[in-house]
Amino acid sequence: xxxxxLKNVTKRFGSFTAVSEATFSLNKGEILSLLGxxxxxxxxxxxxxxxxxxxxxxxxxxxxxxMRNKRPYERNVGLLFQDYALxxxxxxNQNVAYGLKRRNYDRxxxxxxxxEMLDLVKLDGFEQRRPSQLSGGQQQRVALARALAxxxxxxxxxxxLSALDAKLRQELRIELKQILSAVGAxxxxxxxxxxxxxxxxxxxxxxxxxxxxxxxxPTEIYKNPRTKFVAEFIGRSNWLRGVLGPADxxxxxxxxxxxxxxxxxxxxxxxxxxxxVCIRPERIRVGNANSTDGATNVNQLSGTVQNxxxxxxxxxxxxxxxxxxRFTISEQFIGQSxxxxxxxxxxxxxxxxxxxxxADS
Amino acid sequence: MKLxxxxxxxxxxxxxxxxxxxxxxxxxxxxxxxxLFEPGRIGAAKDAPYTFFNYAELINVxxxxxxxxxxxxxxxxxxxxxxxxxxxxxxxxxxxxPVWRKIGVGFLIGIMFLSTLVRVYALQLTFGPTGIAKFLTxxxxxxxxxxxxxxxxxxxxxxxxxxxxxxxxxxxxxxxxNPRLTEAAQALGAPRWMAHFTITIPLCVPGLLSAFLISFTxxxxxxxxxxxxxxxxxxxxxxxxxxxxxxxANYPSGSAISIIMLLLSLLIIYGVTYLVTTRWIKH
Numbered sequence: 001x002x003x004x005x006l007k008n009v010t011k012r013f014g015s016f017t018a019v020s021e022a023t024f025s026l027n028k029g030e031i032l033s034l035l036g037x038x039x040x041x042x043x044x045x046x047x048x049x050x051x052x053x054x055x056x057x058x059x060x061x062x063x064x065x066x067m068r069n070k071r072p073y074e075r076n077v078g079l080l081f082q083d084y085a086l087x088x089x090x091x092x093n094q095n096v097a098y099g100l101k102r103r104n105y106d107r108x109x110x111x112x113x114x115x116e117m118l119d120l121v122k123l124d125g126f127e128q129r130r131p132s133q134l135s136g137g138q139q140q141r142v143a144l145a146r147a148l149a150x151x152x153x154x155x156x157x158x159x160x161l162s163a164l165d166a167k168l169r170q171e172l173r174i175e176l177k178q179i180l181s182a183v184g185a186x187x188x189x190x191x192x193x194x195x196x197x198x199x200x201x202x203x204x205x206x207x208x209x210x211x212x213x214x215x216x217x218p219t220e221i222y223k224n225p226r227t228k229f230v231a232e233f234i235g236r237s238n239w240l241r242g243v244l245g246p247a248d249x250x251x252x253x254x255x256x257x258x259x260x261x262x263x264x265x266x267x268x269x270x271x272x273x274x275x276x277v278c279i280r281p282e283r284i285r286v287g288n289a290n291s292t293d294g295a296t297n298v299n300q301l302s303g304t305v306q307n308x309x310x311x312x313x314x315x316x317x318x319x320x321x322x323x324x325x326r327f328t329i330s331e332q333f334i335g336q337s338x339x340x341x342x343x344x345x346x347x348x349x350x351x352x353x354x355x356x357x358x359a360d361s
Numbered sequence: 362m363k364l365x366x367x368x369x370x371x372x373x374x375x376x377x378x379x380x381x382x383x384x385x386x387x388x389x390x391x392x393x394x395x396x397l398f399e400p401g402r403i404g405a406a407k408d409a410p411y412t413f414f415n416y417a418e419l420i421n422v423x424x425x426x427x428x429x430x431x432x433x434x435x436x437x438x439x440x441x442x443x444x445x446x447x448x449x450x451x452x453x454x455x456x457x458x459p460v461w462r463k464i465g466v467g468f469l470i471g472i473m474f475l476s477t478l479v480r481v482y483a484l485q486l487t488f489g490p491t492g493i494a495k496f497l498t499x500x501x502x503x504x505x506x507x508x509x510x511x512x513x514x515x516x517x518x519x520x521x522x523x524x525x526x527x528x529x530x531x532x533x534x535x536x537x538x539n540p541r542l543t544e545a546a547q548a549l550g551a552p553r554w555m556a557h558f559t560i561t562i563p564l565c566v567p568g569l570l571s572a573f574l575i576s577f578t579x580x581x582x583x584x585x586x587x588x589x590x591x592x593x594x595x596x597x598x599x600x601x602x603x604x605x606x607x608x609x610a611n612y613p614s615g616s617a618i619s620i621i622m623l624l625l626s627l628l629i630i631y632g633v634t635y636l637v638t639t640r641w642i643k644h
Binding site: 050051052071072073077078079081083085086087088089098099102103146147150 | 539541542544545546547548549550551552553555559560563564
């Protein structure tokens with residue numbers, strides 16, 4: 001059963017179209033990541049679900065009820081703002097109780113529920129503190145407790161982790177996911193951070209310039225991005241532009257990039273005038289074709305190493321091919337010496353690791 | 362606190378002027394207020410004996426009345442000024458584009474630059490016996506010579522500058538309140554008016570307090586407005602002080618009233634500040 005449904009939702013501000021014909025749904029208990037660069041319309045979409053903006057066209061349904069002309073306070077939506085928007089003049093207790101009071105819970109119920117929520121976000125003992133006396137991570141958890149307290153149909157999180165520093169962000173990401181699944185909240189997370197979107201979301205909806213460009217499970221989108229935008233936005237990528245040849249028996253096509261640089265790529269399931277191929281840095285292995293255990297149909301490239309960066313767990317090698325193309329290769333660090341990556345280098349990757357997309361001319 | 366020589370050098374002129382032209386004359390007023398006054402003289406004699414008479418004289422219903430009336434009308438005008446100024450400040454802070462905000466603030470400041478005398482006579486023309494208000498009061502059966510009407514016109518006169526001052530003071534306060542907070546409250550089930558009264562207004566209390574204090578002090582020292590619009594029916598302490606000094610030249614009495622007024626003002630300001638800070642602003 002879908003908790004939230006968007007049907008051809010369009011939002012215009014004057015002559016500017018912020019969101020164009022967005023259609024997607026959120027299932028019960030699911031976490032959906034709305035991913036896209038800033039200005040792609042994801043926040044506007046969120047605000048339409050929350051009721052702060054009215055769609056110019058199309059419908060927003062929550063629990064199968066059309067939300068047209070329903071004010072934010074007439075919807076049962078839990079909202080977590082990027083800056084948390086905790087009420088600075090109220091204590092942690094009063095912040096969490098605010099929504100319960102507005103929904104006419106009686107005193108006993110409020111106390112019980114507030115205790116329950118603070119327990120859930122591990123903030124018992126902080127009841128009387130003011131938001132200004134809490135750390136960023138604690139503030140976020142109070143905001144989450146406040147949003148979840150009223151048992152909303154849907155929880156909307158707007159860039160929930162972006163205000164925190166990198167290390168804390170990773171910790172809280174795991175915690176956030178645990179809390180959300182503990183209460184079984186149906187959740188929509190808006191973010192521009194692909195790692196956040198992939199790690200938190202059961203499903204991704206990728207937006208660009210007001211349109212939904214692709215939706216599906218994170219792994220599926222990472223493996224099979226439908227456009228160059230999606231491939232570039234999610235993960236790192238190497239790009240080659242070339243001419244696609246006919247398919248062979250194994251459904252592989254030749255892809256001629258330049259003189260002496262021809263790859264084998266899977267046959268695309270669509271037609272386009274020009275194609276581009278994307279290869280993820282971590283799918284490329286350093287070494288020659290002989291090291292791939294006699295597998296046939298392996299793409300092999302050679303070039304000169306331009307730069308090696310040891311980033312800790314990963315090593316990023318930038319290699320220039322004879323044709324002038326630059327390739328980034330990502331290798332795992334397993335104790336090897338950086339001297340291995342010097343001078344001329346050979347690398348291999350399988351045709352199945354090549355992602356073919358239509359070139360956006 | 363340690364100050365560098367340069368800082369001291371820069372401070373000296375300002376502090377010096379304050380001492381020479383504010384503190385010293387004020388001390389002079391205090392001194393004068395304890396001198397015995399002989400009717401018919403201009404001010405107290407140089408060697409007049411010291412006395413508490415000028416103060417003792419004020420413990421009298423007639424005088425008390427002046428103080429109470431000044432405070433009462435000032436209080437009403439200040440509160441009305443806040444109530445009227447808040448929405449103006451809110452709209453300018455939240456709804457206007459930056460360009461319109463500048464125009465709005467410029468307009469408010471412009472109003473205040475207009476001479477008090479001009480504004481007061483404008484009101485007098487409009488609401489006096491020759492003005493268009495005559496028709497209205499006649500319709501409502503309100504006497505233009507009545508106490509109520511005069512008081513109303515005095516309050517209108519005060520509001521002329523209280524509203525812009527309140528709006529300008531509150532502008533910064535409202536701009537500092539995160540607009541997301543009202544949205545958060547709405548998402549939690551609070552209708553807009555409730556979000557306003559439970560979140561925005563409480564967060565504006567410090568600003569409301571300073572706007573009130575500025576307005577109230579301005580009212581207490583108002584002089585031209587009650588003098589012209591009060592038509593002798595509504596008189597503020599300032600008018601009493603004026604008549605003491607310039608009409609009967611009883612400087613000691615005028616001084617005593619001034620000192621009492623100063624102390625009362627300070628007391629009220631301190632009291633209101635204390636009350637609001639302990640009751641409202643705990644964080």
